[in-house]
Amino acid sequence: MRPFAYVSAPDVATAVRAIGTEPGAKFIGGGTNLVDLMREGVERPGTVIDITALPLTGVEELPGGGVRIGALVRNAHLAAHRLIRNRYPLLSQAILTGASAQLRNMATAGGNLLQRTRCPYFYDGAAACNKREPGSGCDAMDGFNRNHGVLGVSDSCIATHPSDMCVALAALDAIVEVESVRGVRRVPMAEFHRLPGDTPHLETTLAADELVTAVELPALPVAATSRYRKVRDRASYAFALVSVAAALEVDDGTVTAVRLALGGVAAKPWRAYEAERILLGAPATEESFRRAAAAELAPATGRPQNAFKIELARRTLVETLRQLLTEGSAA
Amino acid sequence: MTMTERPPRTAPAGPSVGRPIDRVDGPAKTTGAARYSAEYPYPDLTHAALTHATIARGRITGIDTAEADAVPGVLAVITHRNAPAMRPAPSFSMLDLSTFASGTSVNYLGTDEVHWNGQPMAVVVAETRDAALRAAALVRLSYEELPATVDFAGAEKDARPQKNSALQSGGATKGDAEAALAAAPVSVDLRFTTPPHHHNAIEPHSTTAAWDGDRLTVHDGTQNISWLRRHLALRFGVRAQNIRVIAPYVGGAFGGKTMVWAGTLLTVLAARVTGRPVRMMLTREGVYRTVGGRTPSTQRVALGAGRNGRLTALIHTSVTQVGRVGGGPEQVTSQSRHLYDVPNILLQQNLTELDALSNTVMRAPGESIGTFALETAVDELAGELGLDPIEFRMRNEPERNPIDGKRFAHRMLREAYALGAERFGWADRTPRPGSMRDGRWLVGMGVASAYHPSWQFAANVTVRLSADGRVLVRCGFHEMGMGGATAQAQIAADALGVPFEAVRVEYGDSTLPTGPGAGGSGQTASVAASLLTACDKLKGSVLALAGRSRESPLRGRRSSTLEARDGGLWTGPAGESYATILARAGRDSVEAAVGSDTRLGAMTGQLRFMSKFMLDRRRWVKAACGAQFCEVRVDPVTGEVRVSRWTGVFDVGTVINAKTAASQLRGGIVMGIGMALTEETLVDPRSGRIMNPGLAEYHVPVHADIPPLDVHYLDEPDPTMPLGLIGVGEVGITGAAAAIANAVHHATGRRVRDLPITLDKLL
Numbered sequence A: 001m002r003p004f005a006y007v008s009a010p011d012v013a014t015a016v017r018a019i020g021t022e023p024g025a026k027f028i029g030g031g032t033n034l035v036d037l038m039r040e041g042v043e044r045p046g047t048v049i050d051i052t053a054l055p056l057t058g059v060e061e062l063p064g065g066g067v068r069i070g071a072l073v074r075n076a077h078l079a080a081h082r083l084i085r086n087r088y089p090l091l092s093q094a095i096l097t098g099a100s101a102q103l104r105n106m107a108t109a110g111g112n113l114l115q116r117t118r119c120p121y122f123y124d125g126a127a128a129c130n131k132r133e134p135g136s137g138c139d140a141m142d143g144f145n146r147n148h149g150v151l152g153v154s155d156s157c158i159a160t161h162p163s164d165m166c167v168a169l170a171a172l173d174a175i176v177e178v179e180s181v182r183g184v185r186r187v188p189m190a191e192f193h194r195l196p197g198d199t200p201h202l203e204t205t206l207a208a209d210e211l212v213t214a215v216e217l218p219a220l221p222v223a224a225t226s227r228y229r230k231v232r233d234r235a236s237y238a239f240a241l242v243s244v245a246a247a248l249e250v251d252d253g254t255v256t257a258v259r260l261a262l263g264g265v266a267a268k269p270w271r272a273y274e275a276e277r278i279l280l281g282a283p284a285t286e287e288s289f290r291r292a293a294a295a296e297l298a299p300a301t302g303r304p305q306n307a308f309k310i311e312l313a314r315r316t317l318v319e320t321l322r323q324l325l326t327e328g329s330a331a
Numbered sequence B: 001m002t003m004t005e006r007p008p009r010t011a012p013a014g015p016s017v018g019r020p021i022d023r024v025d026g027p028a029k030t031t032g033a034a035r036y037s038a039e040y041p042y043p044d045l046t047h048a049a050l051t052h053a054t055i056a057r058g059r060i061t062g063i064d065t066a067e068a069d070a071v072p073g074v075l076a077v078i079t080h081r082n083a084p085a086m087r088p089a090p091s092f093s094m095l096d097l098s099t100f101a102s103g104t105s106v107n108y109l110g111t112d113e114v115h116w117n118g119q120p121m122a123v124v125v126a127e128t129r130d131a132a133l134r135a136a137a138l139v140r141l142s143y144e145e146l147p148a149t150v151d152f153a154g155a156e157k158d159a160r161p162q163k164n165s166a167l168q169s170g171g172a173t174k175g176d177a178e179a180a181l182a183a184a185p186v187s188v189d190l191r192f193t194t195p196p197h198h199h200n201a202i203e204p205h206s207t208t209a210a211w212d213g214d215r216l217t218v219h220d221g222t223q224n225i226s227w228l229r230r231h232l233a234l235r236f237g238v239r240a241q242n243i244r245v246i247a248p249y250v251g252g253a254f255g256g257k258t259m260v261w262a263g264t265l266l267t268v269l270a271a272r273v274t275g276r277p278v279r280m281m282l283t284r285e286g287v288y289r290t291v292g293g294r295t296p297s298t299q300r301v302a303l304g305a306g307r308n309g310r311l312t313a314l315i316h317t318s319v320t321q322v323g324r325v326g327g328g329p330e331q332v333t334s335q336s337r338h339l340y341d342v343p344n345i346l347l348q349q350n351l352t353e354l355d356a357l358s359n360t361v362m363r364a365p366g367e368s369i370g371t372f373a374l375e376t377a378v379d380e381l382a383g384e385l386g387l388d389p390i391e392f393r394m395r396n397e398p399e400r401n402p403i404d405g406k407r408f409a410h411r412m413l414r415e416a417y418a419l420g421a422e423r424f425g426w427a428d429r430t431p432r433p434g435s436m437r438d439g440r441w442l443v444g445m446g447v448a449s450a451y452h453p454s455w456q457f458a459a460n461v462t463v464r465l466s467a468d469g470r471v472l473v474r475c476g477f478h479e480m481g482m483g484g485a486t487a488q489a490q491i492a493a494d495a496l497g498v499p500f501e502a503v504r505v506e507y508g509d510s511t512l513p514t515g516p517g518a519g520g521s522g523q524t525a526s527v528a529a530s531l532l533t534a535c536d537k538l539k540g541s542v543l544a545l546a547g548r549s550r551e552s553p554l555r556g557r558r559s560s561t562l563e564a565r566d567g568g569l570w571t572g573p574a575g576e577s578y579a580t581i582l583a584r585a586g587r588d589s590v591e592a593a594v595g596s597d598t599r600l601g602a603m604t605g606q607l608r609f610m611s612k613f614m615l616d617r618r619r620w621v622k623a624a625c626g627a628q629f630c631e632v633r634v635d636p637v638t639g640e641v642r643v644s645r646w647t648g649v650f651d652v653g654t655v656i657n658a659k660t661a662a663s664q665l666r667g668g669i670v671m672g673i674g675m676a677l678t679e680e681t682l683v684d685p686r687s688g689r690i691m692n693p694g695l696a697e698y699h700v701p702v703h704a705d706i707p708p709l710d711v712h713y714l715d716e717p718d719p720t721m722p723l724g725l726i727g728v729g730e731v732g733i734t735g736a737a738a739a740i741a742n743a744v745h746h747a748t749g750r751r752v753r754d755l756p757i758t759l760d761k762l763l
């Protein structure tokens, strides 16, 4: 690992001032992603600003029924929190399917949002990767891409965003609060991550000097009946091949509210707007679920190794909705 | 340093063999007191790291070490430009089995040639490991690339039949299998593929090396101390006696620490260059890039049978890979010589050469992947015949070895199936695929046979009995976590009639009498054979001592009538304790030895071993076998497969320690579950580069993937083996993948013949 300077920020003002003045500085939360990438030489910050002492560790109820999550709340704590378990079961479930208990104890909400892809060529300095080295090419295109994206991909990058937590946040219409010396911004989850286009190295709309301070969940009654379903290669400790975050409200056989997002399929947590549009007001039947899933996946494009994800995503969407309908939130 | 643990528990009186005694090395390991190869402190210690090639074949045209040299703390950047010459790797000779230890034939840092993607091309030595790793990443290499063959699938067509050797035979024929297949009323002719695998021992390969003039001390988690010592002596041009290898603790190995790989050699070289002790702990990626793994394979299994369910034809052929710089054939068709009574058999193993790192042995090399193909094909043919797969196997269970009519030393496969079926509840299985469900899950049950030949190697052992009743067993064998020291203490305790607690076992050091390698599931039997002989000699000496005195009730007794118990020798009620005999004779201790480590002694030992081996092979077929039963659940929507139940019943002869033996068998099954469902080393077919060199992306099973494993053994001694014991280390992995594939078929009606069985293959 290259040598770097280390500073610990006692408060938000110091943190954002430091990131603005130290060239090539990076915040470090749990370090579970950043340190790995530094070891591989993919990330090379000159200064690492430790933000774990910032007073951003609360999970608080907001007036009106929403919840505010400090950026430094550990994933394990968040998943176990009563407010989250009761009001947003899909978020709790999503976090618990991620990584391992040890990693969840370290990982922070802010770090989870900003974790980077697991594409093997991104990690390997010997490979061509437009994300790591813009313009160098993409070895995944015709290489190992079984776990790559099928939606929103581009000719320069087909990597996925690996987070489980973020898929739930996308379904919940979370707001990411960010702060810099210029002030505070509130970024809707849907606008936080970017699709690759021809700039796959730009993964979010966060400016280099901005700190994530909190994630806010709006009050959302439909979330009380919600599920997260992760499909993966082993029972635990594997990234999603496909995942579905879903919340469903049915009144008299008709869908009255629905939230859907897909993981493992795109460079961002994929909010399934098209499927939601089709379902809202439609009869809550398997037939509707199928129609919605088919429409959402219609623009998907796969490669020989990962084309199975398209069918897998369709099926998992339908099945998750079916289970919500028949069994409710229990995972 | 050698082992000095005391047993953790007071054991009840009575025989030790067979009891589930806790491992004597357990407390040291669980408390962290155990010292592994990268944990030995040396004053002045330095640290090394490797720079790997990023092309598969070519030459180095430029090396820029300026940036690396500039890293604070860097002591040396060693490349082919400045490295002292190492002697070439020896080629294999039957007269000296240590020649088998060359991981590759490459003269590391003695050449600008690149032979595989990942070959170490530079070693950096620095004051800290961090500095070494950082500088190693800053060594800039430029290459002239040459065309390389790196894609196994593409190179399959160039495969050539493997030559037969005395240790391994590649092919065999009996009758005319192709004609019998063509004539068979019911047949299958199937193609299977298995991917490369890696061992993934918890402890990455680590070496600490210190030179003192021409004397060398090496801490290295090896599975074969004596091979390593001889290999280093050859490569560095010093006498083997001047080298001490210390390896009391090996943090898992599974075959990956049998050969001598680049990391070990280059640590020793770096210590020579810098004149200071050097430690190198490979990164996990470094292990993947410099230590071989299991070869990929393609296999054809064709079976023909009459409508009566009797097999008439068996064809099993394989293609596996070797590197141009080393590696060897895997006995993929081995089990197919022994498992079924078939009049017409054709077996053939073929090899294809790649510009890749050598393949190497990994738990049950050959039989692990060979049983997958054979036992899946057998299940398929049973289905074609409409027969229960166990019934089909029993109809074809041979009385004698099918290929050549030799006798089985021991064979209880029928009993294993009978007991397994009962424990598992096989009778509850409804035969039609897709017919069993539990809620939304599709349920399937599958079986397969396990088979692994048993091996025995030469072992030198000494046993010392002290006047205070304590026993010291000394043998340079290996403890990778399987419980070897505990088992040998149990054996010695019973042989000498002393409590288990009175026995101490020293191992893991080249200053001890030369032990066998830990491989081929043969270590326990090999050491036991010599240990039992040594104990007999020892009792003979004690008897002779007793006989010198008129007072001894043992005077005039012949050793054949004696019984060793209660800390002494007895004939019926007459006898006396070792303490009494030794005290009267004025002796502190009595010692007995088997084998000798002099040059002549070693040669004689080797020859004795080879002739016994050959003789045994001519007379018997010896093996462990078993019946694997598993139940899987398959998600009908996503194709996810989860193993939900397991029963394995094994015929492994006498069980020395019920606890450690069961753990070995379970460990094998766990690895078999990984092989079936998740494990695959991804080698990029364009570059020959391993793209998942780490535990996050190479999926070994996690706890949640493993159900309780019901493991049972028949515990009947094999009359041709010492104490009747057959090794247990490898048989557990064999048959496991086939049992799962067969269960998946039973659950879904889908046959997956390409491992691993990932969900995309079931959608």
Ligand SMILES: Cc1cc2nc3c(=O)[nH]c(=O)nc-3n(C[C@H](O)[C@H](O)[C@H](O)COP(=O)(O)OP(=O)(O)OC[C@H]3O[C@@H](n4cnc5c(N)ncnc54)[C@H](O)[C@@H]3O)c2cc1C
Binding pocket: A026, A027, A028, A029, A030, A031, A032, A033, A034, A035, A036, A051, A071, A072, A075, A097, A098, A099, A100, A103, A106, A107, A108, A109, A110, A111, A112, A113, A114, A115, A162, A163, A164, A165, A210, A211, A212, A213, A237, A238, A239, A240, B696
């Ligand atoms: C082996 C392994 C398996 C895993 N499996 C899964 C899985 O199955 N599912 C899953 O979802 N995740 C998985 N993860 C990823 C894990 O969830 C992330 O590593 C973790 O959430 C990152 O959080 P962190 O606090 O450690 O981030 P860090 O490593 O500290 O930081 C990550 C990035 O975020 C930036 N950052 C951190 N905090 C802030 C902030 N407040 N404001 C601005 N920038 C910030 C850092 O600068 C850095 O670029 C796995 C990780 C590993 C190592």
Ligand code: SF4
Binding pocket: A117, A119, A120, A121, A122, A128, A129, A130, A131, A132, A137, A138, A139, A140, A141, A156, A157, A158, A159, A200
């Ligand atoms: S898919 Fe994206 S991250 Fe992977 S190699 Fe291509 S550009 Fe890099």
